[in-house]
Amino acid sequence: MAQRYDALGRDFTIHASVCTISSVIYLHIAAKSFQKNLAYRAANVAGILTNTFFGAIYISIYTALFRGRGDVGGLDVRDAVTYAIIAQSLLMVMSAFGNRELSEAIVKGQIVTDLSRPLDFYLYWAAIDLGRAVYFLLFRGAPTFVIGMLIFRGRLPADAGTWLLFFSSIVTGTLLSFTFRFIANSLAFWTTDARGILYLTNTLLMFFAGFIVPINFFPAWLRTLAEALPFRGLAQVPINVYLGKMTGPALARVLGEQVLWLIAWVLIGRWVLGRMVQRLTVNGG
Amino acid sequence: MREGLRLYFRMIGMQVRSEMQYRASFVAELVGNLLVTGLDFVMVAVLLMRFQAIGGWTLAEVVFLYGSSAVSFSLAELFVGTFDNFEQWVVRGDFDRVLLRPLPVIFQMLTGAFPLRRFGRLAQGTIALGVAFVLLKPVWNVGHWLFWGVMLAGGALFFMAIFVLGATLSFWSPQMHEVANIFTYGGQFMTSYPMHIYEAWLRSIFTFVIPLAFVNYYPALFLLGKPDPFGLPGWVSFLAPLIAVAAFRGAIAIWRVGVRHYQSTGS
Amino acid sequence: MISVVALKKEFRVYRHHRGALGAVRNLVTREAHVVHAVDGVSFRIAPGELVGYLGPNGAGKSTTLKILTGILVPTDGEVRVAGRVPWLQRTEHVRGLGAVFGQRTGLWWDLPVIESLDLLRHIYRVPADRYRQNLRLFDALLDLGPFLDTPVRSLSLGQRMRADLAAALLHDPMLLFLDEPTIGLDVVAKERIRGFIRAINRERGTTVILTTHDLGDVEKLCERVIMIDHGRLVFDGALETLRQRFGEGRVLVVDFETPPGPLSLPGAETIRQEANRVWLRVAAHGSVAGIVPLLFRDQRVLDLSVQEPEIEEVVRRIYEGHLLADEAG
Numbered sequence: 001m002a003q004r005y006d007a008l009g010r011d012f013t014i015h016a017s018v019c020t021i022s023s024v025i026y027l028h029i030a031a032k033s034f035q036k037n038l039a040y041r042a043a044n045v046a047g048i049l050t051n052t053f054f055g056a057i058y059i060s061i062y063t064a065l066f067r068g069r070g071d072v073g074g075l076d077v078r079d080a081v082t083y084a085i086i087a088q089s090l091l092m093v094m095s096a097f098g099n100r101e102l103s104e105a106i107v108k109g110q111i112v113t114d115l116s117r118p119l120d121f122y123l124y125w126a127a128i129d130l131g132r133a134v135y136f137l138l139f140r141g142a143p144t145f146v147i148g149m150l151i152f153r154g155r156l157p158a159d160a161g162t163w164l165l166f167f168s169s170i171v172t173g174t175l176l177s178f179t180f181r182f183i184a185n186s187l188a189f190w191t192t193d194a195r196g197i198l199y200l201t202n203t204l205l206m207f208f209a210g211f212i213v214p215i216n217f218f219p220a221w222l223r224t225l226a227e228a229l230p231f232r233g234l235a236q237v238p239i240n241v242y243l244g245k246m247t248g249p250a251l252a253r254v255l256g257e258q259v260l261w262l263i264a265w266v267l268i269g270r271w272v273l274g275r276m277v278q279r280l281t282v283n284g285g
Numbered sequence: 286m287r288e289g290l291r292l293y294f295r296m297i298g299m300q301v302r303s304e305m306q307y308r309a310s311f312v313a314e315l316v317g318n319l320l321v322t323g324l325d326f327v328m329v330a331v332l333l334m335r336f337q338a339i340g341g342w343t344l345a346e347v348v349f350l351y352g353s354s355a356v357s358f359s360l361a362e363l364f365v366g367t368f369d370n371f372e373q374w375v376v377r378g379d380f381d382r383v384l385l386r387p388l389p390v391i392f393q394m395l396t397g398a399f400p401l402r403r404f405g406r407l408a409q410g411t412i413a414l415g416v417a418f419v420l421l422k423p424v425w426n427v428g429h430w431l432f433w434g435v436m437l438a439g440g441a442l443f444f445m446a447i448f449v450l451g452a453t454l455s456f457w458s459p460q461m462h463e464v465a466n467i468f469t470y471g472g473q474f475m476t477s478y479p480m481h482i483y484e485a486w487l488r489s490i491f492t493f494v495i496p497l498a499f500v501n502y503y504p505a506l507f508l509l510g511k512p513d514p515f516g517l518p519g520w521v522s523f524l525a526p527l528i529a530v531a532a533f534r535g536a537i538a539i540w541r542v543g544v545r546h547y548q549s550t551g552s
Numbered sequence: 553m554i555s556v557v558a559l560k561k562e563f564r565v566y567r568h569h570r571g572a573l574g575a576v577r578n579l580v581t582r583e584a585h586v587v588h589a590v591d592g593v594s595f596r597i598a599p600g601e602l603v604g605y606l607g608p609n610g611a612g613k614s615t616t617l618k619i620l621t622g623i624l625v626p627t628d629g630e631v632r633v634a635g636r637v638p639w640l641q642r643t644e645h646v647r648g649l650g651a652v653f654g655q656r657t658g659l660w661w662d663l664p665v666i667e668s669l670d671l672l673r674h675i676y677r678v679p680a681d682r683y684r685q686n687l688r689l690f691d692a693l694l695d696l697g698p699f700l701d702t703p704v705r706s707l708s709l710g711q712r713m714r715a716d717l718a719a720a721l722l723h724d725p726m727l728l729f730l731d732e733p734t735i736g737l738d739v740v741a742k743e744r745i746r747g748f749i750r751a752i753n754r755e756r757g758t759t760v761i762l763t764t765h766d767l768g769d770v771e772k773l774c775e776r777v778i779m780i781d782h783g784r785l786v787f788d789g790a791l792e793t794l795r796q797r798f799g800e801g802r803v804l805v806v807d808f809e810t811p812p813g814p815l816s817l818p819g820a821e822t823i824r825q826e827a828n829r830v831w832l833r834v835a836a837h838g839s840v841a842g843i844v845p846l847l848f849r850d851q852r853v854l855d856l857s858v859q860e861p862e863i864e865e866v867v868r869r870i871y872e873g874h875l876l877a878d879e880a881g
Contacts, residue, residue: 040460043463046464050464292675303662384623385658387644388675548563549623
């Protein structure tokens with residue numbers, strides 16, 4: 001955090017100290033972002049209906065598949081039903097469909113203004129994403145989850161500790177999602193094909209997170225691959241924690257890995273940002 | 286008629302040329318679309334390889350059903366793509382421009398976009414069908430092939446009707462547009478699996494309220510030589526074209542009512 | 553050409569309940585309140601007129617224009633344009649009109665201007681030689697040449713407006729609607745657009761209706777002004793009448809040889825004095841000729857000029873509502 005970025009190459013040391021003192025500002029930015037999303041109420045209700053509907057289809061499919069079977073890949077039919085409910089609830093929290101806000105700001109040149117603000121650009125966008133994630137957790141994820149549980153009778157976690165672990169894994173997942181998307185979106189700075197790239201990266205993210213099919217059902221080789229990648233932190237990990245399928249040392253190892261990934265992505269993201277600023281200050285945008 | 290057709294191709298040509306302005310992006314999006322929509326196929330494959338069967342249908346049979354649904358849906362997407370993000374047109378007031386031109390509104394909607402990048406879905410649906418035919422090795426006569434063609438066309442027309450209806454919602458509330466996704470993308474997802482696995486309420490909606498089952502599931506029952514688990518008479522498999530045409534005409538009629546409710550943005 | 557009788561357009565605006573529960577309630581019960589965007593407006597416009605349609609933001613200008621072009625269906629009232637009801641006979645109606653809605657382009661964003669014009673030719677079925685002739689004329693008046701092969705997205709605002717104007721007139725419409733045609737343009741670009749509009753109106757007899765916030769447009773183009781506010785007609789008549797009726801009178805600026813003492817002149821009041829220069833307001837119906845001799849009576853006058861009321865000022869006062877009460881009473 002020693003580095004302060006100013007696209008216009010101005011001396012930024014004064015701002016830097018102001019910035020650290022009033023890191024409250026990022027909470028304000030997050031709150032603003034939260035409020036912005038609040039405006040789309042009808043769209044959100046429609047979204048809850050959509051998520052519930054897709055959940056219902058998944059549940060029908062799993063129920064039919066499991067007919068006459070016990071455990072498959074460590075899940076039984078009720079686990080699978082619960083998986084479907086939570087996956088639908090987490091979709092928007094984790095931005096599983098991607099989010100092009102940053103890349104669009106880059107393409108439109110908006111980031112020159114953003115960069116010249118006395119703010120840390122990375123934290124600025126992190127705050128925006130945090131506000132968005134909290135909004136979707138409360139107003140999309142929670143209702144979808146409650147409705148799904150009531151209609152389809154999923155499992156509830158064994159104890160309060162599980163709830164706690166579940167929430168921490170959601171937080172980790174959200175951060176993983178943001179740090180990864182920051183890098184992917186930043187590529188818009190160097191290529192005009194950002195949309196295509198985001199499309200591709202997002203596909204990978206969705207699939208290897210376990211949003212489409214639980215990784216538990218993957219064939220062995222694909223499962224090995226999925227477990228080596230960090231994306232499962234967005235769906236597979238939180239849901240398995242919730243179901244009590246991931247506990248003790250195994251869970252500690254997985255969460256440890258996720259934190260390492262997170263650090264790596266923050267570093268890469270900041271490095272990419274540095275390059276971007278360098279380019280802007282040298283070429284003047 | 287001929288002049289109309291020429292103008293149609295001229296206007297589609299404009300859209301295609303517009304899209305080609307961003308060639309690299311186009312290629313990336315085409316591939317992206319192939320992969321994203323391919324995920325549905327991967328899901329079918331992963332699940333059925335793991336579980337062998339669903340509701341008494343084998344992998345090959347489900348892939349056949351899935352491929353047919355995907356091809357129908359992608360054709361609909363290509364031709365009426367404008368309707369899919371129509372809420373944007375309403376929000377930005379772009380629909381004004383349509384109303385200012387001396388061409389029928391529907392004609393302009395059909396030529397308002399031609400999202401070539403969505404060929405990805407068509408491509409993967411075709412691949413799925415190829416896989417299904419290799420696995421099923423069906424012994425079909427000309428009648429079967431014709432019937433199958435009608436089933437695909439009927440499905441496409443029916444999905445078009447749903448896209449049009451979904452767009453019509455935007456005239457009243459652009460935000461409610463997402464509800465349309467339930468019936469468009471949700472309908473496609475749902476018809477990728479045999480209808481009888483769904484709970485009664487879901488099944489009833491898609492059989493009697495939005496009779497997608499008749500353009501997809503019932504014709505497939507006939508082609509795969511399966512009896513209807515709900516005991517409807519065999520001829521319902523042949524209702525596809527009738528129902529599709531009726532649905533499309535109904536959708537256009539409702540759309541027209543919507544157009545008169547259009548409240549252009551601003552004052 | 554155009555006749556509008558008791559035109560009304562109401563919009564329903566929904567009040568939204570707050571919070572998550574509110575969102576669900578919004579689906580069931582929606583409290584609507586009605587906004588009267590256009591509230592009983594009537595006027596007639598004859599062929600060949602060039603009319604400025606004015607009013608403050610939200611007065612209902614665009615709504616009226618959108619009804620006249622067939623985009624919106626009015627709540628009540630009668631509209632005939634060239635004998636047709638715009639929203640009922642939409643295709644025939646729009647074939648005979650051109651429209652440019654300021655900020656939005658009617659061209660194909662990613663393609664060169666010429667491709668859009670060429671497609672519009674086919675849409676409006678303009679004969680090839682007429683198309684070439686028009687293109688040549690518009691090129692001469694608007695200097696389209698330098699950017700005909702440039703994609704619309706890369707045009708400057710002024711270039712885009714010129715291209716849009718050309719596109720709106722390719723098919724020789726009898727009627728042209730312009731919504732804020734000079735918004736955001738620099739002085740030179742504005743002049744060019746105004747010159748073009750005037751030329752089209754005079755030489756082709758095209759009826760033009762334009763809304764604008766730039767009163768320069770009105771002064772340089774419009775002989776007639778229709779003004780609305782809160783959806784109601786406030787004024788309809790010649791620009792000159794508007795000036796006379798609502799202007800606070802002319803101002804006489806007099807330079808005396810020596811600073812004069814307090815002046816007492818019938819029909820004029822001193823509004824400002826700086827050394828030997830004095831500003832006198834002549835009452836709206838007063839006469840300058842009657843006052844001038846009185847000035848020469850006691851002092852030597854070095855210079856004298858008359859300032860007409862600025863239309864800008866007149867319109868500002870109307871918008872601010874100073875004069876509406878007088879008119880109503």
